Amino acid sequence: MLSRYKGLSWQIVITMVVLPALLLGFLPVSLHAQSAASFYKGKVVNFVVGFSAGGGVDVSSRLLANPMGKLANCTFVVRNMPGAGGILGLNHVYTADPDGLTVMIAPLGLTEVAQLLKSPGMKYDCRRFNWLGRFNTEPQVLITGINSPFKSLDDLRKAKTVFSTGAEPTARASLAILITAEALGLDNMKVIYGYPGSAEQILALIRGEADLYSPSLGTYLRQKKELRPLLVIDRKRVSDIPDVPALGELSIKKESKDLVEAFLSIWEIGLSVITSPGVPAERVKFLREIFAKSMQDKELIARADKLDVSLNPLPGDQVEKLVKNAMGLSQEDLKKLDNIISVKYKK
Numbered sequence: 001m002l003s004r005y006k007g008l009s010w011q012i013v014i015t016m017v018v019l020p021a022l023l024l025g026f027l028p029v030s031l032h033a034q035s036a037a038s039f040y041k042g043k044v045v046n047f048v049v050g051f052s053a054g055g056g057v058d059v060s061s062r063l064l065a066n067p068m069g070k071l072a073n074c075t076f077v078v079r080n081m082p083g084a085g086g087i088l089g090l091n092h093v094y095t096a097d098p099d100g101l102t103v104m105i106a107p108l109g110l111t112e113v114a115q116l117l118k119s120p121g122m123k124y125d126c127r128r129f130n131w132l133g134r135f136n137t138e139p140q141v142l143i144t145g146i147n148s149p150f151k152s153l154d155d156l157r158k159a160k161t162v163f164s165t166g167a168e169p170t171a172r173a174s175l176a177i178l179i180t181a182e183a184l185g186l187d188n189m190k191v192i193y194g195y196p197g198s199a200e201q202i203l204a205l206i207r208g209e210a211d212l213y214s215p216s217l218g219t220y221l222r223q224k225k226e227l228r229p230l231l232v233i234d235r236k237r238v239s240d241i242p243d244v245p246a247l248g249e250l251s252i253k254k255e256s257k258d259l260v261e262a263f264l265s266i267w268e269i270g271l272s273v274i275t276s277p278g279v280p281a282e283r284v285k286f287l288r289e290i291f292a293k294s295m296q297d298k299e300l301i302a303r304a305d306k307l308d309v310s311l312n313p314l315p316g317d318q319v320e321k322l323v324k325n326a327m328g329l330s331q332e333d334l335k336k337l338d339n340i341i342s343v344k345y346k347k
Contacts, residue, residue, distance in 0.1 A: 035282055036283045036285065039100075040072040040100075040286065042074060043072075043101060044074065045068075045076045045077070045100075045101050046096075046101060048079055048093055049080045049081065049089065050087070050090060051080065051086060051089075052080060052082045053080050057107060057108075058080065060105055060135055060309060061105050063300055063303055063304055063309065064291075066300075067299065068290050068294045071293055071294060076103075085110055086107035086111075087110070087119065090107070090111060090114075090122075090124050091121070091122070091123045093124075094125075095276075098278030099279065099283075100276070103274065103287070105271050105273055106272050106274050108172060108271050109267060110170075110172075111269075112266045112269065112323065112326045113175065116262075116327070117337070117338070125277075127323060127327055128277040129274040129276070129277060129323075130279050131273070131320045133272065133273055133288060133314060133315055133319060134269065134270050134273075134314035134319050135270070135272065135273060136270055136309070136313075137312050137314075138216050138218055138312070139216070139232050139234035139238065139246075139267065140176035140215065140217070140233040141216070141229050141231070141233065141244070142176070142180060142230045142232075142233060143205065143212070143227045144211055144212055144213075144230060145205035145208060145211075145228065146206075146226050146228050147208065148211060151228065151230075156186060156188075156212075156230070157185075157186065157188075160188060161190060162186065162188055162189050162190070162211050162212060163347070164210060164211065164212040164214075165195050165201035165212070166193040166201075167193065167195050169341045169346070170341065173198070173201070173216075176233045176267075177189070177191060177212065178191065178340050178341060179233075179259065179340075180233055180247060182256050182340055183247060183250075183252045183253060183260045184252070184253070189212075189345050190345060190347040191346060192210060192347050193346070201213045201215070202219075202227065206227075217238060217240060221240060229241050231247060232244050232245070234248060234264065234268075235247075235248035236248060258333050259336060261325065262325065262329050263326070265325040265326040266326045268314075269322045269323060273316075275287060284316075
């Protein structure tokens, strides 16, 4: 190939052949860092919300949209897409063009649980989403009424039967109860389903109609004078109730450890932001960076505090590890999960 350059000095050959080749190799690299920022400038990014306006996920999405848009020099537009408990929105993001112009806060726990249980209508694999980072999370707390005879986990173990409230088997609070019962060997637990929401379930404890419920930490703290916490369903204790043990520090049934670990990961994922599979790596990196910066935005922090929205960010690469951990259950564990939800503890 170089025969055509015969007779030319080596300096000229380098100038005519080698230098252009090097430039062709390096130019894309030098433009790489700028390409994502240039791509987003002036664009419209759809911020999908899988629920109606006014709920917790909707509020969190609107808090994030403004600072992320400013940092990316574009506009993040919140679009509510309610249906199937958030699954409709997840399906939409999963099949959207892989250009990084569609993002969403994945519903708390539902994203992973729906896939594990192969929920009807679910058309995504959460391991293929690009996870940008966690907005917040808070643990569930196993509680009883302040006048309940149960003052410890040992009291629960000694009882003939313990009744817990529940909305539906796959609700976050219900799953927290079920996984805790399985982890600690509380085979005397029975769950009464059909409660509309947390207010009704807390009232059932106060009235003595049921023994246990597992709301979020924030829900418990708002009514703590009428309630007694027995367990934090998390890896570690929390500073708000430091004397209450955490599930992660207790002895867990050997045959239930993988299941418990998977769900601790699911709850740790919390409300995290995703974009579609197949988005170019440099755009994913850019979105992760502006998400992380947005979580430090003073205006966002002030608005979140005013709205009583907790912030507990985690980088996207760490969230991805939690997702992989959560989705690594064996077929045996999946059968066990189905039995736990559908049969074993159902009243």
